[in-house]
Amino acid sequence: MLSTSSQRSPLLKNTVALYGVQLSVLVIPIISIPYLSRILQAEIFGVYMYCLSLAIWFSMVIEYGFQLSATRSIAEAQGDGHRVASVVHQVHSAKLLLTLLAVVGLVLFYYFGSLSRSNFDWYIATVVYSIVLGFRPTWYFQGKEELTVNSILEVGSGILSLVLIFLFIKKPEDGVWALVFQCGAKAAAYLITNGMIYRQVGGFKVSITGAIEALRDGFSMFVFTASVSLYTTANGLLLGFFAPTVIVGGFLSAEKITKAGLSLLGPLSQAMFPRITAVAGQNPEQAKMMALLMTAFMAVFGVTGAVLLYWLSPWLVPLILGTGYESVIPIMRVLSLLIPLIALSNVFGIQYLLPKRKDKIFNQIIISAGAVNLILAILLAEHFQAIGMAWAVVISEAFVTFAMMMVVIKNKFTY
Template sequence: MKIVKNYLYNTAYQLFAIIVPLITTPYVTRTLGSTGFGVYAYTNSVIQYFVLFGSVGISLYGNRLIAFDRDDRERLSSDFWSLVIMRGGTIALAYFAFILYLLCVHQYRVEYVFQSIQIIAVIFDISWLFMGLEDFKRTVLRNFAVKLISTVAIFVFIKSPSDVGKYILILALSTLIGNILLWGFLKNRINPIKSSNITFLKHFRGSIVLFVPQISMQVYLVLNKTMLGSIDGVQSAGYYENSDKIVKVSLTVITAIVTVMMPRMANTFAKRQFKQLNSYLYQTLDFVTFSSILLTAGLAAVAPTFSVWFMGDAFSITGRLIPVLALVGPMIAWSTVLGSQYLVMTKKEHQFTISVTVGAIINVIVNIPLISLFGVMGAVIATVIAEFCITLVDIYYVRKAISDFKGFEGKWKYLVSGIITFIVVRVLNSSVPGTFPWLILQAVVCVITYFIICFIQRSSFSSVIINSVQRYLRRDRTER
């Protein structure tokens, strides 16, 4: 029941996180223009490297550590304060490195300074504590409040292309304020700090193990925008940023279940309940496969008209980028479940590191020639190739860990459903106006078509839904 409750909390926020960009992105892209938004995307991609190196893998490591510690308050408090102080030191070093970088650049200095607030914000980020405790209510309420305030601020203060700095400042300050707010929920959860209980060495080693894969992940997630800005111009970085944002924001509702399951998987593994562990894995994998293929089919089908309606004519090129980039949907869903939820939470960080490192290396190798030849489309293709390779390596290691692994049995049914759904909706998309009512109609047709085909094939998740509805109806009749 707690898993369901946490998933509903997390999904409610993820839905809100989707609605906010639906409101702000059309306004921001039209107000700042492709160049202004490109400046934001490019400078943000650079600042993420300093955020990454200052974080040293603590978020993922801390989430798992707290899940192991949560039944021992003394050890929990000791580990919490050790991680907080350690991250404070690494962030100080990262900000010093940023100042050195700022002295060497001559373009977008003001924008970089505003973006650097994100580095400082990391010091106060303790969301990993509440995730490890499976208390998603705190982080969700915090995120709701911050998103709401920042959304209002965008409409109040962003009025012209010259307001790029204000836009960056609003987003960075909202991150900082949101992180600070979480500290108000520490009471009765963590004991006061004791210097005698502070340890750094073991935690530094543990976080570094998870830091290496995060470096690799950041390479192929952020490097694309950095390379596009340097090779093809900041406009291309803006095109990629918006295409990527639409796909990734849509995926957050699906991967919300993984965020909820990570501490539960870690705790189950610590108790050596391996049969239950595998059951959690199969259930999550089935859900994300069903959902991500539906998402991919829908996004790819409506992209040509949706991109112009959503972002304006200046971003019409994203109508060609999104269908290709949407292919990463199932791959990200699978690699998140197999990598972050299973390999990391069962202390197989080495295998997880190899998978994302392979993806990062391949991304770098193919990025330069593909961007040089095809511009922003080259970066999109490179992303798809990298995600495909990561997923393959994750599958390989999970199959080694689980000798009779059956996670992909029957999943071809979802693929067939997705292909047919894509064809139906794309034909509809090409024959109707690109207006909001017609886009809503296409979304409804997409979902209904996909569900019907899954039902006809008796796919596993559609059977779960049908059985759940039948049990609910029987219970309702019994109560009457």
């Protein structure tokens, strides 16, 4: 049985480290978006937000779901250096194969997407940035519950990109450099952290059989992340087929501001996932108590956050984006409903179903929600554009939350 003090130490330490990262994720966009929305003006700012969304979505192809599956494997292998090294070799081998797939997808977007061919420099920056983000090694440090150095470098890269943006982005024509600076800062951080992993596991070994093993083990989590992306990251890309980049930029800005509040919950959830996974196998009752406390906290935070965002939207939009973005206010008010829904679905799914390895029912819910969102997005975005897309996202997330809640209630939160 794990002692209480031995559990609290890494959990508290890693929660604090992750909150440092999340604070940078929250604060840096709040500082950079007001600046860029004013300097780049609505049209170029829309291109910037679209390409940023594109890079994040294709980086998820490379990450594949390893942020969950590999974190779980590393957490389960704590203390077994040989097994940890094997997971690392398999994951990196798989990421190399997935990079080729992501690049092919981005090439197709260049020829058939909504941006014009004159935006070739934006596409090059997007391709490189997606690859850099795809090799983010947080899964390794999160699984080992050793996040301090990784978090410091994440925060440092965010601050560096912010400084470069303020120093060198002075006119709309400089817009693509905002993406380049973010990419370069992250690349520097990830080279250092991947170098740390290289030293700890004795080098990287590329193996086709290892890649296949990692892809097989992470497939259910890839289905999860891919399906989730259909009603999260991919919505801006879908909207791009029905609306001009100015409207897409407005929707993505509202989505980013809305999820900034939710990002405050991310570190706690990330730190709790490997901890509950480790505890559940040795002390199910303690794991159950941890999950119940998380549920209560997430419910209170979610409802409070939604009310505040809805009420403050008319003040926040002009403050953050400036003038000319008034159409974002009603979008943000609809998206405020996501805060309690995502907060609770995170607890039910990540803190309960995954530690119990109930991947099948987990993915059935997520895949169904992705299909619901895709249908609603096509129907609503075509006629109502950004506000229609916002409702498609909210309805899909509500489906996920209530479906997972019913599974958890049926199983009485037992591990």
